[in-house]
Amino acid sequence: SKRIFHRALSTTVMMKAIVQNGFGPPQEVMQLDHQVPKPILKRGDQVLVKIHATSVNTPDWLAAYGVPRALRPVFGGLLCRARNRIRGYDVAGVVEQVGSKVDHVQVGDEVMGSIEEGAFAEYALVPGKNVIRKPDKISMEEAAGAIMSGITAHSAIYEAAKVQQGQHILINGASGSIGTFAIQMAKAQGATVTAVCSGRNAALVKSLGADYVVDYTKEDFTASETTRYDIILDNVLNRPYEETKKVLKEDGFIVPNSAGDTDKFWGSLPQMIIHKPKNYPVPDCNPSRENLQKVAGLITSKKVKVVIDRVFPFEQTPEAVEYMASNRGKGNIIIKIQQD
Ligand SMILES: NC(=O)c1ccc[n+]([C@@H]2O[C@H](COP(=O)([O-])OP(=O)(O)OC[C@H]3O[C@@H](n4cnc5c(N)ncnc54)[C@H](OP(=O)(O)O)[C@@H]3O)[C@@H](O)[C@H]2O)c1
Missing domain, CATH: 3.90.180.10 (Medium-chain alcohol dehydrogenases, catalytic domain)
Incomplete structure (x- = not known):
């Protein structure tokens, strides 16, 4: 043997x-x-x-x-x-x-x-x-x-968010692997895109079609008094749901694409369970x-x-x-x- x-x-x-x-x-x-x-x-x-x-x-x-x-x-x-x-x-x-x-x-x-x-x-x-x-x-x-990043962005934009022409979408974490796809896919659907990233990546996200850029190191997108979004694709989930909700239109919704801060993993999970699936649609990677x-x-x-x-x-x-x-x-x- x-x-x-x-x-x-x-x-x-x-x-x-x-x-x-x-x-x-x-x-x-x-x-x-x-x-x-x-x-x-x-x-x-x-x-x-x-x-x-x-x-x-x-x-x-x-x-x-x-x-x-x-x-x-x-x-x-x-x-x-x-x-x-x-x-x-x-x-x-x-x-x-x-x-x-x-x-x-x-x-x-x-x-x-x-x-x-x-x-x-x-x-x-x-x-x-x-x-x-x-x-x-x-x-x-x-x-x-x-x-993985292209398919997840596709699921977020076309299946979870179902982005339509004329809608305004904010993408938090816009300069990463999923965000860079999501900006372009939302633009291909005819949406207006606000990209949230640090200032050093503003030129990159604009080159991909973003109409507006929020530099999170200087500005808090949830603090806007005037802008209201149809959809927020959140690749970072570093803000509580209640705060993010304030900048949504009345029938607007969040597409959560992150477990949030890895140290507070369970922090965002109950929100996903409570709000899923109707107004908190989670993208997947199939x-x-x-x-x-x-x-x-x-x-x-x-x-x-x-x-x-x-x-x-x-x-x-x-x-x-x-x-x-x-x-x-x-x-x-x-x-x-x-x-x-
Ligand atoms: N649903 C699924 O099947 C699936 C699959 C894969 C990944 N994911 C999730 O998707 C998320 C994003 O993944 P990724 O691959 O795109 O990550 P990534 O490439 O690391 O991108 C990170 C992005 O987040 C931005 N960022 C970092 N801190 C920020 C802050 N405080 N506020 C706003 N933006 C901030 C970075 O911008 P700056 O560099 O400019 O700061 C960068 O644009 C992850 O949470 C991941 O778990 C989900």
Whole structure:
């Protein structure tokens, strides 16, 4: 049996991945590991993708730090230890193998898709229902940046807010990965957009179409005596619901897209439960083929562009996750895994 074990080991193909052990600062708990078994196609509905680019999203840094603590069983398993975990959701790459039940992508196709965890690696198994062919006009980096943040912004603007022509929407946290998509999608719908971010990002949000900018370091958007909004997309949720409500029109509503301050996680949750679903619609990130196509379509038709802040080399993934944790990102933070 020892000989069989050795033979099994010798046939296992290895890959590089960024592996997390324990919770804490990404540079301490995430490491490049050259000896991670390459995933093997197990089911007919899967696609094996060689990943060229991925991106960092809020859940990646929350999972690295293990905050809020209440979510540690999710991030780290029942014992909350976070052993040998590979983070990352967004996959842009080339198909290496296709399961028998998948017929919409083929070996060699450039694709974009989503997985539940494991994109900070050279290869990943992507469910067929969460992957599409990547349009040629979209680069690997752009595709990687458009998946979780593009789909969440799409859900916020088109499904939760159902933004209509002529409406006035305020987007709190407008210069981040979701905000930069949301501004452009709201403009594509014909809305007036007020973007809330720090002054250093005013030019960026204006270049994406924002009509007005509120610099939160100088001005409190909930203190306005005159402006009233149809919709507030709140990517920060740092203000109590009662205060934000004051600047809504009578039939206006909030789309909450954050758990709020991670130290006060439970603070905003009761509000979501009380007000959901009618006047507190929460966006979600459902990376179905249909939703991936919708976001890709907005990009190829040039209604929306993917704002890329920084592209990190693969081995600097922990730095990229730390940068995301700083809350200072301007658009999307990309990790380049392979040269295209
Ligand atoms: N519903 C879902 O499925 C889903 C999926 C992913 C993420 N999310 C949530 O979406 C939220 C936004 O994510 P993201 O990826 O866009 O984050 P991000 O890229 O880190 O963006 C942060 C944004 O917040 C701004 N900001 C920071 N402090 C602020 C303050 N006090 N007031 C106003 N703006 C402030 C930053 O602007 P400055 O740099 O100018 O300060 C920046 O524009 C997160 O809370 C995340 O949990 C939801």
